[in-house]
Amino acid sequence: MSTENDLDDFFSSDRVTARDEDVTLDQGGYRDHLYDLDDPVLAQWRGLDYVEFSRRKREPGFVQELLGAWQDLYDEPFVGVTTDGVVRDVHRLVPVTDAAPEAARAAERLLALLDDDRRAVAQHPVGSPRWRAWSNPEFVIHDGGLRLEELDEPVAQAALAMVEASLSPEGYARVREAMALNGFLGDLVDLPDLMNERSYWVSVFGTPSAGGAWGWQLFGHHVAVSFVSVAGRHVVAPVFLGAEPALSDGARPPLFDARERAALELASSLTDVQRAEAVVYSSVLDPSMPAGRLHPADERHVAGAFRDNRVVPPEGIRATSLDDHQWALLRAIVEDFHLLLTEPQRRLTLADVDAHRDDTWLSWYGATDGSQPFYLRIHSPVVLAELDHHAGVWLSNRLPARFHVHTTLRQPNGNDYGRAYLAQLGDASHD
Template identity: 65%
Template sequence: MTADHDIDGSFSTARVTAREEAVTLSQDSYTAFLYPLDDEKLAPWRGMGVDEFSAIKRSPDFVQALLGDWRSLYEQPFVGITTGGVVRDGVHPLGEARPNDPEPVDAARVLVDLLDAERREALLHDLDAPDWRAWSNPEFVIHRVGLRLEEQDDAVVEAVHALMRASLSTAGYARAREAMELNGYLGELTGLETLMNDRSYWIALYGTPSVDAPWGWQLFGHHLALNVVFVGGRQVIAPVFIGAEPALSDGERAPLFDARERLAIELAESLSAEQRGEAVVYATVLDPAMPEGRVHPADERHLAGAFRDNRVIPYEGIRADRLTSAQRVLLRAIVEDFLLLLPDAQRERALSEVADYLPETHLAWYGATDGSQPFYFRIQSPVILAELDHHAGVWLSNRVPQRFHVHTTLRLPNGNDYGKAYLRQWRAARPA
């Protein structure tokens, strides 16, 4: 029998302990895993403010060790995610520089104009400030960057959403907003609305909003992190972290990543036996064949989350040139869903660049391919790294992964997270 005990109040050994038996999906709704409101997992936090809560959550030795690891990663100079430790140059060409989209510029200026001097100073950062890399996705605060939405008046919060709407595609804004609303729903389910609500997020601006010069903005908090950069008419939205626990509300709408998961299962199920032998790296999400440390107590299987800007991630799985044309269509559709936040024209350019590296694109799958188990998959090439992972409960009581707790990440390997590869090219074309 698999040992299972708490590491701290949020994490248990079951989420990282290998097991011979497969992790199967519960037939129960996520509501079957709700803690009673008077449970010790919830009651001590009720009514607590985020600063007091964060101080207590950061205090255990286990969390302090995690924070120490993350701090050392944060303090490293930015390189970018690679497959072997060396950045591959030339895979993110900026092309001929053009003006940036004026609508986000106008929206950002409206936001700035609403603020007094003190809040404006907190919001605005230099374009090259290290704070870009301080984002995180837990419900407790690790770094304070910018303004916290729940501390702002309604006009400022609406201006932040107007900036999001102006910068993202219509469907992309809807997805980001849904992640924020699901965080609020989790707060309602647990009675912890002061800690988890649809304003539990930090907003910061980098550089001066302009059609002529690079600038960007960042929003992050529980289960949502967006890093948006405008450079020479190109737009980068990466790193991205979007998740939810639960990934659906009261049954009135589909789970947050339902379409993406359906496409992924359809692709995985279409694999021949030979293809499956290449694509399926581990038979289950807690496979004993995994090397020690492969499942992280906070990140579980995903590799490209907060503070992992320089991670070396070798390719796994099957190359896309081993897929049939129909399977490649499904793969493209999954990638397009990961890129949904980008406005339409920007998304098409990004998809074209992904297609240029299709022969080098890899699909790695952990778990059963038929949707009967929680699973993890990663799509990785020189220009994109996209992950979806099912997690054990933090605020729900499932001790092993279930599909109603989902984490997703999106990165631009080889140095273009935060638009940095584009920035270098833009500046090189304009010597001082």
């Protein structure tokens, strides 16, 4: 049912309105927040394809304002996420001499299946600004090459095989699980033409080769992965993974359960002194947040779509104030964020994380005992990782809940999309 706080059919200002009282976890499950299938919130979209749905979804004034702001950000020259607007020289490219060729070969097989017209749509220069066109909503803002659900089965399978060959087995499973949960949501609300396991865009950047510079991107609702290989060194950033709901009654595993348990273990281990530093806001809707801190689409996360140049000052507690056990917990969370990387590549990235331990920050919004939805950010010169609990979009909960999760991962200081590495290789073109 609509209320005076509704911004459009999906967004309510409730999700960004400060509340003096704590936001406590709903004791029920996500099924308590399913709309009736005949509710206009759902029924108005039934029977539409994604093209017409996207056209209509972009019409409201609120969405037009949002898209205009995102377009302005997209049009900016790429700089990278920084703490103060100044890029630090922290990303040193060390070529991997024994780079595995499987990912490049899988990409070559995909491209070989495309005719000239589709290859022109699917393949871009490795330094193309089109890397930055990804987005999370289920409606299309920018198309990103080929849409999986529209491809012949051999081509779709080849695209998925490229993704699989590039990622770790466990990382690929996580990406496919997020895609499957999108399909689960489409079934829940009876809108499978808008949300399914293949309602995603895929494209290739550069010329695939194990030792050269190339990559691919896969994005759509709750899944956006940018993979880049530069002289054999892999970067998987930015990454946006989420789910609504993030679990499915035992039919599918909870997507972020292990990460959330590790985060709560770390938060609950904090001493009173540490907690006073780490907990920046006592609630995810804390009225002491400054104007603009809460965003009607992003809610609390700062590193989502089109935020390539965001200035994010460090906040919370510096890792030097954590003991070794707490650092190990924090590092395990960071490793889980990097699960998409193959194990050898993950070791290289974690070594970079370790090198900046003294300049790593942990911030937390909400209670640390698991009684409330929370926001987590781990931030250093080489990693920005977030987990945020959100209000409903296709479910009716107007306040953040643990069953709607967004996570983001970036490499600050200019190495999103491998750009810092590309510049060192001399293969990057400019925006």
